[in-house]
Amino acid sequence: MFFFQKAFFFLLLAGCWLMSSINCQPTYNYHYCLDQSEETPSTSFQSNLSVLLDSLSSKASQNNSFYNDTSNGIYGLFLCRGDVNNSICQSCVSYATQDITSRCPSNRTATIGFDECMLRYSNTNFFGVEQTSPELLAWNTIGNTTSPNEANFGALALMNGLIDEALGTDMLFKAGNRPVGKESEVRYGLVQCTRDINTTSCSNCLGQLMNDANQCCQQKQGWRILAPSCNIRYENYLFFQKPPVPPSPQPVPAAPKPPPDNGKAPA
Numbered sequence: 001m002f003f004f005q006k007a008f009f010f011l012l013l014a015g016c017w018l019m020s021s022i023n024c025q026p027t028y029n030y031h032y033c034l035d036q037s038e039e040t041p042s043t044s045f046q047s048n049l050s051v052l053l054d055s056l057s058s059k060a061s062q063n064n065s066f067y068n069d070t071s072n073g074i075y076g077l078f079l080c081r082g083d084v085n086n087s088i089c090q091s092c093v094s095y096a097t098q099d100i101t102s103r104c105p106s107n108r109t110a111t112i113g114f115d116e117c118m119l120r121y122s123n124t125n126f127f128g129v130e131q132t133s134p135e136l137l138a139w140n141t142i143g144n145t146t147s148p149n150e151a152n153f154g155a156l157a158l159m160n161g162l163i164d165e166a167l168g169t170d171m172l173f174k175a176g177n178r179p180v181g182k183e184s185e186v187r188y189g190l191v192q193c194t195r196d197i198n199t200t201s202c203s204n205c206l207g208q209l210m211n212d213a214n215q216c217c218q219q220k221q222g223w224r225i226l227a228p229s230c231n232i233r234y235e236n237y238l239f240f241q242k243p244p245v246p247p248s249p250q251p252v253p254a255a256p257k258p259p260p261d262n263g264k265a266p267a
Helices: 043-060 086-103 153-166 199-216
Strands: 008-011 028-036 066-071 074-080 107-114 117-122 136-139 173-180 185-193 223-226 230-235
Touching (some): 028 086, 043 117, 153 199, 185 199
Antiparallel strands (some): 136 223, 173 185, 185 230
């Protein structure tokens, strides 16, 4: 029953997840159009939604990786993946604000997700409320790491470690890697929460997604689970941006030595 209770299933296509240029269209993952109205939304709702989406897009252009705002009873937020740069974040959010209205033209609640960012809005205040539904599960179908009934302890160790580290950061985000298996192959993981929820809610959200991963995806080479308040991803290839290596400190030049004192008095 676990699989049939989920909203959507998608197959991962290796190599298609990372946007190679800020000029590229962001990599679409999913959208949910909820609270379908039989009537066309009123002019005031559409106007308030437009104001809200413009505000979110503007905040993304001001080097914000997360922002939530409201406009006359409509609540919205965006979250960029914690490793992407400001230009990619801005481009993704700008695209999302346009795409979500075309995909969900008559809905009062909607969410759209890309590899690089996620955006959602609703006429119900969801700020600070931990949500794991609707949920998207996706996995790589090329090969398994273990038998279907055998836990992938390398994945568990990596992901649980990243969750612990993410909870100690202001961004509620962490990406990293570790060697697993006898051949010391490297595996990569990422965890993130929206920053409108607190640390306890983030921990609960990521914990729920890990429980779901244990049921669906433990033997898979790669997988991801995306929810409104948090997301997790595990792969056998590098899919996130590594932080830039800080420059090596420049050596401090030695102070010039004073001239030798020959003991002679000045003339």
